[in-house]
Every structure is written in structure tokens, then in C-alpha cells.
Amino acid sequence: MASVAAKVMSTVSAPYGVQVTATQLAEKIADSKSVDAFDCSVFAFLSEVSPKLQQSFIDEMGVSKDAVIVVAKKFSELAGYKLPLAI
Template sequence: SACQIATAISDMEAAQSAMGPAFSFFSEVSPELQLSFVSDMGLPHDKVRQVAEHFQTLCPFPLALAK
């Protein structure tokens, strides 16, 4: 659900439990839609960036929200 993805992309512990969906969000969803989702869900941008930066360490290509 949207709430589950929101939690997975904004909480490191949840991201570890939902690695596939969280990584897919950061790597397969357009940056514009990512930003829109984060904003619409009222997620803290610093927490989302922290999770994105974690996935960036595991990924050879750039993830938009890890910047």
C-alpha cells in the first residue's frame, strides 16, 4: 500500500524489511513522481534522503533522492 511504501522509504529499519519495494521506488520511479509522493505523504525529506543514500551505497547508478 502507499502507507507501507511511505514507511519503507522514510525509515531505515522498515527499509531493511522491505528492501525490494523500497529500492524499486528509488530506482524505477521517476524523480518527479518520487518527490510528489514524498510531499503528498508528508514524509520528512531528511529521513527519505537517509534511506536513499543507504541504497546508493549498494547501487552503481545514481539515485535521484540520494543527492
């Protein structure tokens, strides 16, 4: 696993005890169904991972940034505050 993914996964997995792979997380952060499921790993990615590391992970994993922005906006609405990728 690349160092970017390892850093992201330690931030996302450790606090919540969520067992998700980097590939699974990459899929989830671009899937609006994650919002409907209140996926804590996705919310942790969007709220606890630094914006620079978020972008590096998105690039490294080949995720559509536009799709992640849609998910971030929806989670931002639920959370009641602006998340970095909810631009």
C-alpha cells in the first residue's frame, strides 16, 4: 500500500474500528449511496483527513474528484458545516 493510502487508512480506520481497504474507501467516497448509509469511513475521510492528503488519495486511487465533491456536499448538509471538498 502506498504511503498516501496508508496515512488515509490509519486516520479513517483507527478511530471507528472500521475495516475497509483503500480500494473500498475510494469507491465509497465517490458513491452517493455512502451518504444515505451514513458511512462513517467516508465521513471520516471528508472531515478528518487533511485536504492535501484527500487530494493525493483521490489522485492516487484514480477517483473522480467531481463525484467526491457531490458526496462531500451531501455530507456537509447533514453535518451542518462546510467540509473542505464541499466546494
